[in-house]
Amino acid sequence: MIAFDLQCENGHSFEGWFESNGAFDKQKKRGLVTCPVCNSISVSKALSRFGIIKSNAASKDMQINPQSALENISKQIFDFVEKNFDDVGTDFTKEALKIHYGVTEPRNIKGISSKEEEKMLKEEGVDFIKIPMPAEKNDTDA
Numbered sequence: 001m002i003a004f005d006l007q008c009e010n011g012h013s014f015e016g017w018f019e020s021n022g023a024f025d026k027q028k029k030r031g032l033v034t035c036p037v038c039n040s041i042s043v044s045k046a047l048s049r050f051g052i053i054k055s056n057a058a059s060k061d062m063q064i065n066p067q068s069a070l071e072n073i074s075k076q077i078f079d080f081v082e083k084n085f086d087d088v089g090t091d092f093t094k095e096a097l098k099i100h101y102g103v104t105e106p107r108n109i110k111g112i113s114s115k116e117e118e119k120m121l122k123e124e125g126v127d128f129i130k131i132p133m134p135a136e137k138n139d140t141d142a
């Protein structure tokens with residue numbers, strides 16, 4: 001069985017389990033794959049979570065050297081975060097809590113937090129993710 005992330009024409013996301021890739025296509029053609037929310041049969045596989053890998057080089061890397069492909073991915077994520085997230089440095093926990101409690105406008109932030117602060121954020125129910133820094137920028141963490 002394989003699980004696919006699926007999405008209907010109205011943008012509902014859901015997960016579907018199929019015997020194989022072909023089984024999905026067959027069931028979809030026969031209108032058997034429907035959205036659990038709105039019953040639409042216009043369902044497609046949602047974009048892959050790793051859709052940010054654009055170049056063919058990345059998939060070539062994947063076959064030859066999984067490690068370097070992984071580093072590639074984490075570098076791309078890091079670059080994306082670098083460009084799109086506000087660096088609040090060591091104020092990360094403070095800023096995250098402010099956003100969580102609506103004191104400031106929601107926005108993308110990144111920063112540094114200690115283990116204790118992360119524990120506190122979790123207890124407060126703040127959603128955050130940690131991303132690994134690319135090796136070259138990770139010198140101080142060793």
Ligand SMILES: [Zn+2]
Binds near residue numbers: 009010036038039040
């Ligand atoms: Zn739907």
